[in-house]
Amino acid sequence: MSNKKFRGTDVLLHEKRVFEPKEDVLNRSLVKNWDEEIEKGKDIEKYWAEKAEQFVWFKKWNKILDESNKPFYQWFTGGKINLTYNAVDRWIETGKRNSLAIIYINERGEEIKLTFYELYTHVNKMANALKNLGVVKGDVVSIYMPMCIESIISMLACAKIGAIHNVVYSGLSVGSFVERMNDSKSKILIAADGTYRRGKIIDLKNIVDEAILRCPSIQSVVVINHVKESYELAELSGIELLYDRLVEGESSYCEPVWLNSEDPLFILYTSGSVGEPKGVIHTTAGYMVGVATTLKYNFDIHDDDLWWCTGDIGWITGHSYSVYGPLLLGTTSIIYEGGPDFPDPGIWWKIIEKYGVTKFYTSPTAIRHLMRFGERYAKLYDLSSLRILGTVGETLNPEAWMWFYRNIGNKNCPIIDTWWQTENGMHLIAPTPTISLKPGSVAKPFPGIEADIFDDDGNSLPPGQGGHLVIKKPWPAMFRTLLNNDERFLDTYWNDFPECVFKSGDLARKDEDGYFWIQGRSDDILKVAGHRIGSSEVESALVSHPAISEASVIGKKDPVKGEVIKAFVILKGGYKFDSKLIEELKEHVGHELGPVAVIGEITSVDNLPKTRSGKIMRRILRAKDTGEELGDTSTLDM
Ligand code: PRX
Numbered sequence: 001m002s003n004k005k006f007r008g009t010d011v012l013l014h015e016k017r018v019f020e021p022k023e024d025v026l027n028r029s030l031v032k033n034w035d036e037e038i039e040k041g042k043d044i045e046k047y048w049a050e051k052a053e054q055f056v057w058f059k060k061w062n063k064i065l066d067e068s069n070k071p072f073y074q075w076f077t078g079g080k081i082n083l084t085y086n087a088v089d090r091w092i093e094t095g096k097r098n099s100l101a102i103i104y105i106n107e108r109g110e111e112i113k114l115t116f117y118e119l120y121t122h123v124n125k126m127a128n129a130l131k132n133l134g135v136v137k138g139d140v141v142s143i144y145m146p147m148c149i150e151s152i153i154s155m156l157a158c159a160k161i162g163a164i165h166n167v168v169y170s171g172l173s174v175g176s177f178v179e180r181m182n183d184s185k186s187k188i189l190i191a192a193d194g195t196y197r198r199g200k201i202i203d204l205k206n207i208v209d210e211a212i213l214r215c216p217s218i219q220s221v222v223v224i225n226h227v228k229e230s231y232e233l234a235e236l237s238g239i240e241l242l243y244d245r246l247v248e249g250e251s252s253y254c255e256p257v258w259l260n261s262e263d264p265l266f267i268l269y270t271s272g273s274v275g276e277p278k279g280v281i282h283t284t285a286g287y288m289v290g291v292a293t294t295l296k297y298n299f300d301i302h303d304d305d306l307w308w309c310t311g312d313i314g315w316i317t318g319h320s321y322s323v324y325g326p327l328l329l330g331t332t333s334i335i336y337e338g339g340p341d342f343p344d345p346g347i348w349w350k351i352i353e354k355y356g357v358t359k360f361y362t363s364p365t366a367i368r369h370l371m372r373f374g375e376r377y378a379k380l381y382d383l384s385s386l387r388i389l390g391t392v393g394e395t396l397n398p399e400a401w402m403w404f405y406r407n408i409g410n411k412n413c414p415i416i417d418t419w420w421q422t423e424n425g426m427h428l429i430a431p432t433p434t435i436s437l438k439p440g441s442v443a444k445p446f447p448g449i450e451a452d453i454f455d456d457d458g459n460s461l462p463p464g465q466g467g468h469l470v471i472k473k474p475w476p477a478m479f480r481t482l483l484n485n486d487e488r489f490l491d492t493y494w495n496d497f498p499e500c501v502f503k504s505g506d507l508a509r510k511d512e513d514g515y516f517w518i519q520g521r522s523d524d525i526l527k528v529a530g531h532r533i534g535s536s537e538v539e540s541a542l543v544s545h546p547a548i549s550e551a552s553v554i555g556k557k558d559p560v561k562g563e564v565i566k567a568f569v570i571l572k573g574g575y576k577f578d579s580k581l582i583e584e585l586k587e588h589v590g591h592e593l594g595p596v597a598v599i600g601e602i603t604s605v606d607n608l609p610k611t612r613s614g615k616i617m618r619r620i621l622r623a624k625d626t627g628e629e630l631g632d633t634s635t636l637d638m
Contacts, residue, residue, distance in 0.1 A: 009465075009466030009519055009525065009532045009533060010531045010532055013537040013540055013541065014592075015438065015439060015440045015441075018437070018438055019436065019437040021414065021433060021434050022412065028300065028302070029300050029432075029434045030297065030300055031432065034434055037432075038444065038447045040447060041446070041447025048064065048290075048448055051292075052064075052076060056081075056090050057079055058081060058082070060079055061076035061079030064076060071490070071493075073480075074261075075289075076285040076286060076476075080258040080259065080260060080261070082160065082256035082259060082284075083284055083287075083324065084157075084159040085256045087324060088119055088123055088327060089256065091120075091330050097115070097117050098116070099330075100114065102114045102119065102335055103334050104337070105335070105336050105351060106196055106336070107196050107347070114149060119153070119156075123153050124160070124250075124252050125250040126153050126154060126156075126157035126247055128251055130158070131254075132250075133219070133241075133246075134187075134219070135188055136161075136162075136163075137162030137259070137263070138162065138263075139164070140165075140184045140186045140267065141163045141165050141166065141187065142168055142184065142218075143155065143165055143189075143190050144167075144170055144191040144192070144204065145192040145195075145224060145313070146192060146195035146196075147312055147336060150192070150226070151190075152323050155266075155323055156323075156327075159265060160256050163188075164184075164264045165266045165267075166180065166268070167268065167318075168180050169312060169315065169613075170204055170314060171612045172635070174207050174210050175634070176634035176635070177211050178214045178215055179277065180269045180277065181218065182214075182217065183269075183276075183279055186215065186217055187217060188218065188219060188220050188221070189208065189211075189215075189218050189220075190224065190243075191205075191208045191224065192223075192224040193205040193223055193226055193227055193231075195227065197338075198342045208221065220239050220240075220241060221239055222243050223240050223241065225243065260284070261285030262283045262285070264284075265282050266281075266282055266319065267281055268282070270316075271634055277632065278485070279482055280423055280479045280483075281479055281481055281482065281483055282479055283480050286475075286477055287324075287425050287426075287476070288328060289476045290426035290475060291324050291325045291477055292324075292325055292328035293426075295325035295329060296329055297447075298418060298427055298430050298431075298433075299433075300387075300388060301326075301359070305332070305387075306334065306356055306358050307331045308333060308336070308359070308360050309333065310322075310336065310348075310360075310363070311613075314612075314613075317392055317393070317613075322335065334357065336351065340370055345370055346380055348370075349377060349380070349408070352381065353381040357386065358386060358388070360386060360388075360389050360390070360408075361389075361416075362391060363391060363392060364391050364393060364394045364396040364397070364400055365610065367396070367400050371403050371549045371572070375403075375406075378407045383409075384410065386408065387412075388414055388416060389408060389409050389416065390415065390416035390417070391418070392417075392419075393615055394615055394616065395518050395536035395540065396415070396417045397539060400543060414431065414433040416430055417443070418442065423478070424475070424479075425478060426446075426476075428451065429443065429449065430446060436513075438511075438515055440517060440540060441511070441515045441516060442515075442517070444514055444515060449475055450473040451471055452472055453468065453470070454467050454468045454497060458496075463510045463511055463514075464509065464512070466507055466508065466519050466534060468496075468497075468504070468507065468522065469508040470497060470501045470502060470504065471502040472501050492505075505521055506518055506520070506522065507520055518534075518536060519537055520534040520536040521618075524618045526553065526565055528561055528564060528597070528598060529596070533565075533596065533597060535554075535618060538565060538589065538597055539553055541592035541597070544592060545584070545585055546572070547581060547585070548569050548570070548571065548585070549570050549571070549572045550569070550608060550616075551570070552621060553565050553566065553599075554566050554568075554621050554625065556600060556625060557626075561598075565600055566600055566601045568603050568621060569603070570604075571604055582602050585599070586602070608621070609621060609624075609636060611636065612635055613635070617636060620633070620636060
């Protein structure tokens with residue numbers, strides 16, 4: 001544990017708005033009384049076993065939760081299951097056989113629709129092809145592809161035969177890509193030749209060609225002909241094979257490999273603020289149960305829903321809620337290859353109108369970005385098909401919440417702000433549509449999740465005091481370890497508090513109603529004149545000023561106060577950054593948060609350093625400000 005003691009953060013943001021569930025939302029909802037569900041979740045084993053019963057098991061588990069080697073928890077041990085069978089094959093026997101599993105769309109307006117049956121045959125062909133390439137259970141297959149049909153087919157094909165997929169975000173540089181393939185000792189790489197981004201074709205094939213020269217474990221590369229018209233054989237190196245030719249003639253049936261519940265499903269790298277990226281390991285059965293259950297209840301999924309999660313498959317949101325979650329529930333979903341503002345900032349709303357999307361899950365960064373352009377784009381489209389909206393990844397500041405609620409949801413759609421992490425696999429704290437909503441709060445832990453706020457010494461803090469957000473009981477979709485690094489797994493997440501309490505690395509507080517409010521990463525804490533302040537509270541205050549669409553704050557050393565707040569802001573269109581606005585912003589923050597939150601300096605910027613998944617990287621702002629080393633920048637969106 002660090003020797004910098006802190007009792008807790010000072011709570012400054014006083015957001016008081018509450019939105020009660022509407023009658024029609026209550027009427028439709030799968031669970032009418034969420035408190036009862038939370039009560040049921042107190043018996044975690046019984047709760048999760050009941051959810052696990054809803055899947056097809058080749059052999060049922062002997063033990064629901066094995067705690068004999070904490071914190072290396074195991075779930076549903078003794079069971080045998082196949083995730084792809086549950087996500088795809090099982091629907092072939094039902095009325096969903098010919099209903100749509102995926103609607104793929106790209107920024108060029110092209111569209112591919114796949115039914116569950118079509119997806120099933122594609123996955124089987126690919127699974128057979130992988131087997132022919134010598135892939136067996138436990139082998140690692142890296143996937144370097146944008147959002148497209150084949151990337152999903154590849155993930156499912158791996159899961160069908162027990163290969164462990166390692167999806168590397170297709171925007172990562174060659175060095176980061178090589179590092180992730182070598183660390184995971186990948187045997188096969190499946191890669192697309194390119195992707196579409198803002199009207200241009202981005203060549204991925206040249207990155208792949210360079211990367212494989214530095215990855216000795218790679219035996220074959222399957223190239224997806226995604227952007228190029230066609231390939232001549234001479235254009236491929238000796239270990240490269242074209243996907244279309246590879247799957248041609250393969251049988252459209254593939255017997256699933258029945259995996260042990262705890263067999264690894266995938267590795268996904270996440271970057272820490274220091275050190276090498278961490279290879280987070282998720283296993284099969286618990287992940288499946290956790291992801292499907294949280295999606296079903298937090299977004300109240302029904303058979304007639306059209307789901308759209310904008311999370312790229314290169315991140316956990318894409319794994320859990322673009323690919324596995326919706327398929328496990330037999331839901332149709334949209335897979336979109338493109339950004340939120342190309343060809344114009346109305347593109348997402350246009351897609352929602354065209355297809356009649358009912359549930360839409362995205363990131364606060366995207367919302368704040370779209371807020372910059374005002375509501376006129378949203379007004380061009382009929383968004384009345386929407387029933388529920390959701391976000392993940394960062395604090396949805398109250399003003400961004402209100403913008404989303406009013407302009408996209410037309411005050412009819414609950415906003416489900418979900419808190420979770422790559423390591424968690426599934427939502428841990430989130431509202432459900434039938435409870436009261438408070439803008440800026442992630443509401444309550446999901447049934448079966450025991451969350452708390454600790455001070456440095458592991459004492460539970462009372463409502464109203466900020467501190468470490470911890471999880472006190474295991475959950476099924478939890479990561480099992482970090483690849484090749486149990487020690488880092490223990491040190492980073494488990495050793496700071498006794499009795500195997502999971503330390504999330506985030507700061508948060510609870511209010512009197514048991515609602516959680518995330519205050520930011522503990523690495524990003526501000527310490528001003530003896531007060532400890534979470535970065536998101538100050539950012540929320542800045543974003544609540546009409547001139548500001550995005551803001552990020554860091555602590556800057558000050559000889560008198562120890563630290564003062566330095567703010568970086570992005571202005572909305574039509575505002576001018578001058579001394580008058582600076583004074584107004586300082587006053588506004590003082591008014592919102594009280595005299596403690598003194599802003600020392602405000603700078604106007606066009607962009608903020610973000611990860612490619614859209615998270616603001618405050619440590620980059622700090623390092624740039626002080627001229628220090630930038631540290632791990634593999635996920636920085638340059
Ligand atoms: O700081 C929290 C923030 O994102 C971190 C996890 O990032 P990652 O592993 O990339 O996963 C993101 C997608 C699950 C958390 O430690 N975070 C995530 N959700 C929220 C959030 N911060 C505030 N509110 C959220 N809803």
